[in-house]
Amino acid sequence: MAQIGTDIEKAKALLESGELVAIPTETVYGLAGNALNPDAVAKIFSVKNRPSFDPLIIHTDSLEKVRKFTLDIPAPLDRLAAHFWPGPLTLLLPKKTIVPDLVTSGLDTVAVRIPQHTLTLRLLEALDFPLAAPSANPFGYISPTTAAHVQDQLGDKIPYILDGGPSQVGLESTIVGLENGEVTVYRLGGLEVAAIETIVGPVKIMAHSSSNPKSPGMLKSHYAPKASFVLGDLKTLVPMYQKSEMPFGILSFSRKFKDMPEQFQKQLSKKGDLAEAAKNLFAHMRALDSVDVSVILAELLPDDGLGKAINDRLKRAAAGED
Ligand code: AMP
Numbered sequence: 531m532a533q534i535g536t537d538i539e540k541a542k543a544l545l546e547s548g549e550l551v552a553i554p555t556e557t558v559y560g561l562a563g564n565a566l567n568p569d570a571v572a573k574i575f576s577v578k579n580r581p582s583f584d585p586l587i588i589h590t591d592s593l594e595k596v597r598k599f600t601l602d603i604p605a606p607l608d609r610l611a612a613h614f615w616p617g618p619l620t621l622l623l624p625k626k627t628i629v630p631d632l633v634t635s636g637l638d639t640v641a642v643r644i645p646q647h648t649l650t651l652r653l654l655e656a657l658d659f660p661l662a663a664p665s666a667n668p669f670g671y672i673s674p675t676t677a678a679h680v681q682d683q684l685g686d687k688i689p690y691i692l693d694g695g696p697s698q699v700g701l702e703s704t705i706v707g708l709e710n711g712e713v714t715v716y717r718l719g720g721l722e723v724a725a726i727e728t729i730v731g732p733v734k735i736m737a738h739s740s741s742n743p744k745s746p747g748m749l750k751s752h753y754a755p756k757a758s759f760v761l762g763d764l765k766t767l768v769p770m771y772q773k774s775e776m777p778f779g780i781l782s783f784s785r786k787f788k789d790m791p792e793q794f795q796k797q798l799s800k801k802g803d804l805a806e807a808a809k810n811l812f813a814h815m816r817a818l819d820s821v822d823v824s825v826i827l828a829e830l831l832p833d834d835g836l837g838k839a840i841n842d843r844l845k846r847a848a849a850g851e852d
Pocket residue numbers: 584585586587622634637639640641663664665702703705716717744745746747748
């Protein structure tokens with residue numbers, strides 16, 4: 531099993547020797563390795579069982595360091611960085627050759643982010659290389675938002691998990707790049723599109739196509755739990771499944787079902803708050819997946835702000851079905 535702790539020196543020493551360490555961020559926990567060391571990067575792919583055509587996000591702690599491995603930060607993206615870093619925003623920037631091709635799957639842009647988490651920022655400050663860090667879960671499964679989630683799934687494969695408490699945003703970063711001069715969103719995430727638009731004006735959204743070659747990682751089944759996942763109107767679905775013999779769980783926005791045992795139903799936010807729902811999403815999906823139900827019934831949230839990013843994850847979980 532991995533050791534869990536808050537020892538930055540230990541994490542630093544492991545990373546410097548080419549080992550992997552799980553790190554907390556405000557979005558989800560990351561599986562981190564030295565981004566400039568191809569062997570460490572290769573280890574990330576093998577521990578996660580992640581296909582090598584799915585590029586990684588590089589994490590660092592200052593714009594000054596970002597400039598060391600990117601050729602240029604186009605003006606609109608620079609404005610976004612100034613406003614939202616540290617934060618749940620990933621920028622696609624032209625890479626320098628110092629970034630190994632394995633990190634970017636051969637693309638000429640690299641995905642970069644400064645995360646908003648005190649412990650991880652202190653670690654990044656102490657390192658003289660950036661960290662490549664995809665979510666610390668086996669490829670295709672639900673992203674981890676606590677150290678215990680990482681321990682459950684990757685504990686036997688890594689030496690250390692830096693424990694920074696539950697992730698405060700709970701959804702992966704919003705991925706933004708520049709395409710033909712247009713600011714383009716490639717993945718909906720923890721930073722709302724409306725906030726981005728207040729800084730750079732209207733943006734193009736390319737986040738919903740699963741065949742989008744720019745974001746090969748956004749495969750449809752990316753967030754699939756083990757149980758099958760059915761999205762629909764819970765008021766119709768629940769009575770239907772109650773009549774069947776099938777053990778099922780319920781993932782609702784705020785509604786509670788009276789005649790269902792507590793452990794089989796989770797509310798994302800009892801007060802109907804989207805930020806709270808985002809923070810709970812992956813932990814609740816996991817909890818339902820671990821009580822041996824064969825089906826999880828879920829509903830879409832209001833398709834607005836963070837609700838759009840949450841609905842994107844719910845649809846992907848449901849798409850694991852077909
Ligand atoms: P994660 O699994 O949260 O680390 O997210 C990594 C995702 O970022 C990948 O699956 C891609 O969708 C996206 N990504 C990373 N690097 C690039 C890049 N250079 N160009 C386009 N998308 C990228």
